[in-house]
Amino acid sequence: MTTWVIAEVGPEGPAESALELLTKARDLGGDVAAVALGPGATGAAEALGAHGAATVYASDDAIFEEHPGSAAAHVLAELVGAHAPDLLLFAGTYASRDVAGRLQARTGTTLMANATDLPAADRATTEIFGGTAIVEVALEGPAPRLVLVRPKSFAASPSGGTATIVPVTADVPEDRRGARVVERHAEAASGPKLEDAKVVVAGGRGLGGPDPFSILDDLAAAVGGAVGASRAAVDAGWVPYAYQIGQTGKTVKPDVYIAVGISGALQHVTGMKGAKRIVAINRDGDAPIMQLADLGVVGDLFTIVPALTEEVRRRAGS
Amino acid sequence: MNVLVCTKFVPNPSGTPTLGPDHLLVRDGGDGALDPGDEYGLELALQLTEAGGGQVTAVSMGPEDAAAGVQRALAMGAAEGILVTDDALRGADALVTARVLAAVAGSRPFDLIVAGAESTDGYTGTVPVTVAELLGIPSVTAVRKLEPVADGYRIERQTEDGYDVLACPAPALVTVTAGATEPRYPSLKGIMAAKSKPMERLALADLGVEAAVTQRVTAVTEAPAKAGGEIVQGDDAVARIADLLTDAGVI
Numbered sequence: 001m002t003t004w005v006i007a008e009v010g011p012e013g014p015a016e017s018a019l020e021l022l023t024k025a026r027d028l029g030g031d032v033a034a035v036a037l038g039p040g041a042t043g044a045a046e047a048l049g050a051h052g053a054a055t056v057y058a059s060d061d062a063i064f065e066e067h068p069g070s071a072a073a074h075v076l077a078e079l080v081g082a083h084a085p086d087l088l089l090f091a092g093t094y095a096s097r098d099v100a101g102r103l104q105a106r107t108g109t110t111l112m113a114n115a116t117d118l119p120a121a122d123r124a125t126t127e128i129f130g131g132t133a134i135v136e137v138a139l140e141g142p143a144p145r146l147v148l149v150r151p152k153s154f155a156a157s158p159s160g161g162t163a164t165i166v167p168v169t170a171d172v173p174e175d176r177r178g179a180r181v182v183e184r185h186a187e188a189a190s191g192p193k194l195e196d197a198k199v200v201v202a203g204g205r206g207l208g209g210p211d212p213f214s215i216l217d218d219l220a221a222a223v224g225g226a227v228g229a230s231r232a233a234v235d236a237g238w239v240p241y242a243y244q245i246g247q248t249g250k251t252v253k254p255d256v257y258i259a260v261g262i263s264g265a266l267q268h269v270t271g272m273k274g275a276k277r278i279v280a281i282n283r284d285g286d287a288p289i290m291q292l293a294d295l296g297v298v299g300d301l302f303t304i305v306p307a308l309t310e311e312v313r314r315r316a317g318s
Numbered sequence: 319m320n321v322l323v324c325t326k327f328v329p330n331p332s333g334t335p336t337l338g339p340d341h342l343l344v345r346d347g348g349d350g351a352l353d354p355g356d357e358y359g360l361e362l363a364l365q366l367t368e369a370g371g372g373q374v375t376a377v378s379m380g381p382e383d384a385a386a387g388v389q390r391a392l393a394m395g396a397a398e399g400i401l402v403t404d405d406a407l408r409g410a411d412a413l414v415t416a417r418v419l420a421a422v423a424g425s426r427p428f429d430l431i432v433a434g435a436e437s438t439d440g441y442t443g444t445v446p447v448t449v450a451e452l453l454g455i456p457s458v459t460a461v462r463k464l465e466p467v468a469d470g471y472r473i474e475r476q477t478e479d480g481y482d483v484l485a486c487p488a489p490a491l492v493t494v495t496a497g498a499t500e501p502r503y504p505s506l507k508g509i510m511a512a513k514s515k516p517m518e519r520l521a522l523a524d525l526g527v528e529a530a531v532t533q534r535v536t537a538v539t540e541a542p543a544k545a546g547g548e549i550v551q552g553d554d555a556v557a558r559i560a561d562l563l564t565d566a567g568v569i
Contacts, residue, residue: 101444105451110532178456179486
């Protein structure tokens, strides 16, 4: 049995999701390898090896950034053809979905998305209806099975191993490269990343517009946290997509999650129910989020949030 | 410009979804809707054809009830609809769905295929790019803006911290993010006109696709319920939250 982890990498190293998946792959037994395609791949090999990859198939070629999805899918299809792995684990992100979806057309094998666990190499579970039901699925048919796993489903732990790097040639025919990135526009972010923050302050429809997010910024700054949002607030254009927490968007597991003006739709709950402590501030005491909250506060967020920020500053200063 | 828009009829997104005895999502019984995530792409497609000519065709795979979703697309302004419906497709997985959609697209000329980023019931999110690979065409996901240019499309793609601009040859497939456009409501005139627009019904045999099943639900269990917390209001609420933050060690 051979499991491959398709690692997302960058100049700052492998994504946490890759280390989580390697930890799970070790538990499943058999041979474990990682595939890292894109700038930073070779540099990531040490960390991938330390988390259980005996082999890292690596290419630092910029083509994987210039042609997102299609270039990696082509090279991966060739690698799969040559080495015949049984199971491929991907992070459940937009970038990895694009690779896995195209790869599936080439392999013609089963693909499962949104997995939250793999009890065995041919079985995966997923949570539905906002995590209220767990579905176990048998993955059948020929190998390789393709499984996209929700980030933060497992805790990464090192194995202390060392990987052998196998250089991969990024040989992608012109007609398989697809669309090409010609410009990049990135906005600089401040404070901790949403996925890493110990406190997340998230706003929803109850904020009523983009401007009130400034009171969440103030609270997040006071507690050293990050600001997120529900899909409703993102779809309304109040905050950028990078803020979105939920089934669509990011999965967060902070020490404290403060949901402000968020009703608690299943879509949102999927991305935050793993928080250690949940606080909900909402006008409606019957909102579904109140069922999930360790502490539910019924009241006017425009009064409570600034008062809380003041109180936090007072306590932190004393 | 001819645009195919892939649409899905999903259980009412604001209703309570249920599983049948076969562990499959209950998809019939009337309480369903065109996936709200599809309307952004449909709107984009309608704007493109209104500006540059051509027509929009709405394609869907689903039970007979899914005709209502295609009807909604027609009412919004699509010129024709195609519904692939077949008992053998019950519980079809991502690959079978992609093969069906690719077979439909492969049987007619198109310049662009538009889909939602993911369905609001299954959230798999891979079907569109699988369709693109099966057709051998480029794809761009998470699109927030698209304009036709001389040699294809100039596309703005939503990224984590901003957006990328991509040059994409035609024909191509794109998935459109929620909020990229402001979907129109069907007018009364549109709803009336939709009734006389053509809707083609196809079965698997018409497309030469086989419905092989590679996933089987073996168990559905209830997740352990979370013990309800405390609900407070009034003057000490702020202090209570601050206490919780202190206990958590974050202040």
